């Protein structure tokens with residue numbers, strides 16, 4: 001061993017076991033994308049047992065490839081296998097999470113999101129060397145589509161039923177008719193879900209990435225909401241409009257180069273009794289508190305996406321996806337907000353309420 005250090009065989013074996021699990025997960029992620037793109041999970045949604053030949057026939061794919069895919073899914077626990085019949089099926093839970101893209105727990109978008117960081121990895125290496133970052137707007141398109149697909153189910157499950165009701169007086173205002181801005185709105189799923197739930201209110205979404213705004217406009221049109229929902233290119237530090245009742249930031253404050261300037265701008269754009277809702281990834285107050293599987297996902301994504309995104313913008317603060325509540329409170333109070341509290345949370349998100 002270099003430096004004469006001795007290796008504990010048991011600890012080494014433990015680490016190698018962990019490595020094999022991680023390598024399997026990385027290899028498996030790409031097969032989930034195949035399952036989604038080729039409609040393989042959907043074709044198995046009813047839970048009936050299928051052979052590789054039947055699945056290949058139904059999806060217009062090649063049987064030998066499908067048998068290998070089904071075997072990989074069975075070993076990973078993403079498809080069930082009946083070893084008496086040699087046929088495959090989706091359990092109710094597998095179908096709920098893999099075959100139904102309207103489900104509040106639809107998972108394949110996560111792998112599409114993460115696939116983008118492998119595609120961008122050579123540019124991230126450069127960004128680490130230069131310190132100049134890599135903008136969200138400069139990423140592979142799988143980041144934009146994957147983020148929307150992965151985050152939307154969480155918003156379907158929580159936004160209208162739990163997060164908005166956790167904010168002081170906001171649901172009453174939305175029901176009567178309020179003016180709402182969704183900043184860093186991406187492809188607009190959060191904006192459209194709120195608009196669907198509150199027909200008397202008006203909504204505008206801003207994002208600095210033009211491609212996402214074009215996709216959001218198309219989604220609004222498809223949902224028949226274009227009359228009450230507008231999507232425009234704009235930055236969090238300078239979007240137009242004043243007297244908003246609610247300004248929402250879904251999972252984007254930490255991606256910004258100058259979140260303090262954004263917070264000050266939100267303060268200026270709100271009514272005196274308005275609300276700033278800030279949804280951020282779940283995190284503890286320190287690295288030691290974050291030694292868990294959820295934070296592992298967030299720190300890795302933040303290394304590859306969020307910190308480079310922030311460093312590419314003016315301000316280059318690089319908050320990261322695991323910013324403590326203490327730091328977020330300082331940002332809000334520094335921008336003039338008198339009240340700041342954690343209104344609610346899930347295993348993946350913290351929902352903060354700031355009031356002028």
Ligand SMILES: C[S@@+](CC[C@H](N)C(=O)[O-])C[C@H]1O[C@@H](n2cnc3c(N)ncnc32)[C@H](O)[C@@H]1O
Nearest residue numbers: 136151184185186207208209235236250252256
């Ligand atoms: C993680 S994505 C979240 C998108 C969306 N809010 C959602 O939850 O699906 C972060 C978003 O923030 C946007 N963004 C980053 N910095 C921004 C800025 N300074 N002004 C406006 N939008 C920004 C990005 O373009 C991206 O769409």
